[in-house]
Amino acid sequence: MMMNRKNILFLAIAGLVVLLDQLSKAWILSTLKIHEGFPLVDGFLNIVHVRNPGAAFGFLSGAPPMFRYTFFIVVTVAAILLILHYLRTSRIETPFLASTLALIMAGAVGNLIDRVRFGEVVDFLDLYVGAHHWPAFNVADSAISVGAVCLVAILLRRRKEPTEEN
Numbered sequence: 001m002m003m004n005r006k007n008i009l010f011l012a013i014a015g016l017v018v019l020l021d022q023l024s025k026a027w028i029l030s031t032l033k034i035h036e037g038f039p040l041v042d043g044f045l046n047i048v049h050v051r052n053p054g055a056a057f058g059f060l061s062g063a064p065p066m067f068r069y070t071f072f073i074v075v076t077v078a079a080i081l082l083i084l085h086y087l088r089t090s091r092i093e094t095p096f097l098a099s100t101l102a103l104i105m106a107g108a109v110g111n112l113i114d115r116v117r118f119g120e121v122v123d124f125l126d127l128y129v130g131a132h133h134w135p136a137f138n139v140a141d142s143a144i145s146v147g148a149v150c151l152v153a154i155l156l157r158r159r160k161e162p163t164e165e166n
Helices: 005-031 065-089 095-118 139-160
Strands: 037-041 045-052 121-129
Touching (some): 005 065, 005 095, 005 121, 005 139, 065 095, 095 121, 121 139
Antiparallel strands (some): 037 045, 045 121
16 A cells, blocks of 8 residues: 555544544543443533443344354454555545545444453443433544544535536
8 A cells, every 4th residue: 555645644543543542441441440430521421431242322232242243343344444445446535535434444443452352342421411311432433423424425425516427
């Protein structure tokens, strides 16, 4: 892979996100026991130590552990390889697309590290309003979510752009 600006930007963002994700999880692991927490912004955000054996919103959390472990490892590695293949073979002309792919891949790598180490993902951000809580998440989850939203925006924008046939 030639080290051009696109690749340098991709690696810098991906590396920074994985580093922030793992450092924040290390801090949670060293500071809080499981299910402990404290308010960070009263009425809106708590820091908690929870584990998620599934994926987003607890997807597959009730599946047998070996199936879950294998499924998430295979899907995550496949997603990472697809992103790297796309980065290597496609003409990515905007830094925004390279950044978007870096966020998605870094999030996948951050949660993959947890799955390999613990068999589940360390989550610690608990957003809520009143009694309504969003499922706890982490830096990797945030990167995947932001990257996915940006990717959808890119795809929708491309779809609306006129082609030579129009």
